[in-house]
Amino acid sequence: MTNEDEGELSARYQNALDALSSLITKRSRFVNNNQSHRFRLLFHYLKVLELEDAVSQMKIIHVAGTKGKGSTCTFSESILRNYGLRTGLFTSPHLLDVRERFRLNGIEISQDKFVDYFWCCFHKLKEKTSNEIPMPTYFCFLALLAFKIFTTEQVDVVILEVGLGGRFDATNVVQRPVVCGISSLGYDHMEILGHTLAEIAAEKAGIFKSGVPAFTVPQPNEAMRVLNEKASKLEVNLQVVEPLNKSYRLGLQGEHQYLNASLAVALCSTFLQKIGFEDKNDLIHTNGLPEKFITGLANAYLMGRAMIVPDSELPEEIVFYLDGAHSPESMEACATWFTQQIKQNQERNKKRAEKILLFNCMSVRDPSLLLPRLRSKCVDQGVEFKKAIFVPNVSVYNQVGFCSNVDSRVETMTWQFGLQRIWENMARGEAKSNTGSDSKGKEEEKSFVFSSLPSAVDWLRDNARRSKQVRFQVLVTGSLHLVGDLLRLIRK
Incomplete structure (x- = not known):
């Protein structure tokens, strides 16, 4: 690529970022108004982009939670890529560049591809806007863009990290994931999700789909009770995983990552079984994890964490x-x-x-x-x-x-x-409290x-x-x- 071509691409990319910025309403993410209406609009946007059938056929792992969902998704992507599957990973937020949110086979999407997919979606949606149906908000657009990228690139598996909550999150337009996961729950975004763990858990459990297996980690009793109730109503087989053995080396640092890694192992084991990629007996961990799991966990990388x-x-x-x-x-x-x-x-x-x-x-x-x-x-x-x-x-x-x-x-x-x-x-x-103790002179x-x-x-x-x-x-x-x-x- 010549310097002139690079300059033109850089300008086109900046124009795309400016257009994307126009979809952000300052502080709107913190205002809990008419979430259900905005969520219903997503199905209209999918139709405009002609993505309904393609999204319904995607093989998806869907992960919600307060803490660790990004790490769980990262571990999962690394494991499945190690099996030779072509992966699509959608996470948030980004640190340095918005393209970090869209990873194909572990690599963020290139500028030229991003620009092409961006304007394709932006122009199509812009043509159909009205007073009743405005342009999607920032995160909704990014989720729609992820679906466009991953369907066109024909990935074998999509790992979707929920942006906020679950029930009304833009990623929850997915109707039939292969398996769902809920990472550790805690108090965050309470102005939107509720002020008790029960309310927060109910929003996160909104990603459960009838008959689709789900996994979670040990949760506080109040949260676990709600997750079990929601799972029971939808006939979801909800299983709780324990932290992975610390003898395994992880690419993401910190003791808490062994819990996220264990959730990823459960999600990937179930996914591989469900799509018929691996025989169930090959994935039984009586003698430890399969080698491809071990390598995948060790090679996982997530910017900004530890x-x-x-x-x-x-x-x-x-x-x-x-x-x-x-x-x-x-x-x-x-x-x-x-x-x-x-x-x-x-x-x-x-x-x-x-x-x-x-x-x-x-x-x-x-x-x-x-x-x-x-x-x-x-x-x-x-x-x-x-x-x-x-x-x-x-x-x-x-x-x-x-x-x-x-x-x-x-x-x-x-x-x-x-x-x-x-x-x-x-x-x-x-x-x-330390007066008179050895803190004197400190x-x-x-x-x-x-x-x-x-x-x-x-x-x-x-x-x-x-x-x-x-x-x-x-x-x-x-x-x-x-x-x-x-x-x-x-x-x-």
Whole structure:
């Protein structure tokens, strides 16, 4: 491809991203209004795109849940690709590029294919819009685009990650998946899904289909009761899996991944049996997992989850530990992973290490639930933060691509100062409880608010240059957007 061709493709791709951004209504995802009506429109959109028959014939694994559904889908895709199947994986959100959401045989779709499929769907839908039938919203369009891509590319299996909830999620237009999965449930998106685990579980169980087998992981009693009730009504054979044996090596880090891997193993075993690809006896795990499962689990990769990335400018002085945890439960899992990595690193590195937290979360989440869970879990494991940094995201809600104009509005910074107050109140509370103990003489913990993520990274680098004997270990968490923004900055 010539430079001229590359420039033309880049321009076409940017035009597609601009058009996609036009489908985002700011904060609309947090308003619970007329979900059922918007969901019914999806069937009309499928008809416009002439995808009804093709989608009905797809062989699909459908996965919902609060935590771990993306990891479960990633493990599943890797296993089935290892069996020689042509795979299509649809996940969300993306970190660096929207094309990450659409993977063919484990590789994100190319720019030229994305552009062609995008405009094909966009123009067809635009022609049929009216006051009664508007253009699909952002995520609905992405789901429709995924169906277009995967049907045209003639994949053997589609692994669909639910975007939000289940019952009214755009992916739930699928009427007959091969098998369904529900990963760990917890409190998230309560403004849409409900304020009790029972209500949340009912929304997630909305992906169950009559007679289609389903698997889940151990759940709190309140959630498990609802899942069983929904499964019983639809004559769904719902089975609970236990964590995978930790002797297996996983491509995704963290103890919690053994539960997600076990769910993926159950989904893939059932899928292979249902499509007649493997004899049931070959998949019985009396002597351990089949070799192709083992390889698939070991080779799974998911950006933004439990990633360790040295800084591009100062790789020896600054190491970023990236995890997009954003619920109370995932905060604990993140803290466990981080403390384990820190302890392993201490044995290998002779430099004095300084632990720093770089944090932001979306305003719909409750930081008074997130930060204490993260901090207390780290302290329990003997890891304490020397500094905490709070920043706004670089990316903005109503834009698909990267935005270099940092949103530094007063209300945005007010949120960051609020995060800082929560953190400092925890620190003061711990100091009071430790009065008279061996905490005497301990260096004062510091926290900072920066008006932008780039300025925070510059500050870290300046400090690292002045402290050559110190290695900064920076945990970046609270938001996948923050993780994506940081990756963009440090990879420039």
